[in-house]
Amino acid sequence: GRRVVVTGAASGIGHAVTARLLDLGAVVHTLDRNEPTLPVDRHVPVDLADRASIDAALAALDDRYDVLLNVAGVPGTAPSDVVMRVNTFAVRHLSEAFLDRLDEGGSVVVVSSTAGFGWPERLDTIKELLATDTYEDAAAWWSRNPQEGNAYNFSKEASTVYVMTMGLAFRELGLRINAVLPGPVETPILADFEESMGKDILDGVRELLGGHATAEDIADAVLFLASDDARWVNGHALIVDGGVSGSVLTGLV
Numbered sequence: 001g002r003r004v005v006v007t008g009a010a011s012g013i014g015h016a017v018t019a020r021l022l023d024l025g026a027v028v029h030t031l032d033r034n035e036p037t038l039p040v041d042r043h044v045p046v047d048l049a050d051r052a053s054i055d056a057a058l059a060a061l062d063d064r065y066d067v068l069l070n071v072a073g074v075p076g077t078a079p080s081d082v083v084m085r086v087n088t089f090a091v092r093h094l095s096e097a098f099l100d101r102l103d104e105g106g107s108v109v110v111v112s113s114t115a116g117f118g119w120p121e122r123l124d125t126i127k128e129l130l131a132t133d134t135y136e137d138a139a140a141w142w143s144r145n146p147q148e149g150n151a152y153n154f155s156k157e158a159s160t161v162y163v164m165t166m167g168l169a170f171r172e173l174g175l176r177i178n179a180v181l182p183g184p185v186e187t188p189i190l191a192d193f194e195e196s197m198g199k200d201i202l203d204g205v206r207e208l209l210g211g212h213a214t215a216e217d218i219a220d221a222v223l224f225l226a227s228d229d230a231r232w233v234n235g236h237a238l239i240v241d242g243g244v245s246g247s248v249l250t251g252l253v
């Protein structure tokens, strides 16, 4: 079986991805602050807000894998520095560490968000952020460079741009990196989104679609990007939201 590392496997989308992988006979190693409820091959507890904790977790993993799935994330109700650390810097730190650990044909998938599709407007700021080594300094970066809106949107814009900028670097090593941008998904984090984004927006989306995505709807898109069927898809941000973003971007809603 393929050898896969999944972050955020203890809940929601990460749990669904892990369940699918175990069904497919993959060897699954998980990183999360909480213990997954599924019978994974190895779980390494980690605090993704803390670089030293990630490095310790990397030391507890094996040297070679086929796939890294960065699924873990925190909502905008968490402090801004934690949001930036977990949603942007941990994704970057782990993905970069896996450049050396993935076998040829391997790939990374990052779960970003449609909350991050506004990146073109802040591209210069995001590139500046990604060019600096600001993991430890994430809170300070945020206060030096206050951004409009909450840290969640910005953290997801940055992780989306990170994926897009890394496509060729991965390609050079025979690897790929892609992002999935889900719209609202029925997982425990949704209650926090109601608080940070407002219930009206989420209710509006639910009404347009007749419901929110399930964790499995997103897991299947993640696994498609990780599979050989997506072998020429690289540096791509795949919106998986039932169609809402298209209408928003073209001004239909």
Ligand code: NAI
Binding pocket: 007, 008, 009, 010, 011, 012, 013, 014, 031, 032, 033, 034, 046, 047, 048, 049, 071, 072, 073, 074, 075, 086, 111, 112, 113, 114, 181, 182, 183, 184, 185, 186, 187, 188, 189, 190, 193
């Ligand atoms: P969830 O809250 O059910 O799962 C998140 C997982 O990440 C949990 O297992 C949690 O323990 C882990 N995690 C969080 N902070 C951590 C830390 N500091 N160290 C270690 N593990 C940590 O949420 P869900 O919905 O499964 O979210 C997965 C990803 O999908 C996140 O990146 C989220 O931003 C993204 N997303 C979710 C949407 C939704 O509506 N549910 C919409 C768009 C994106």
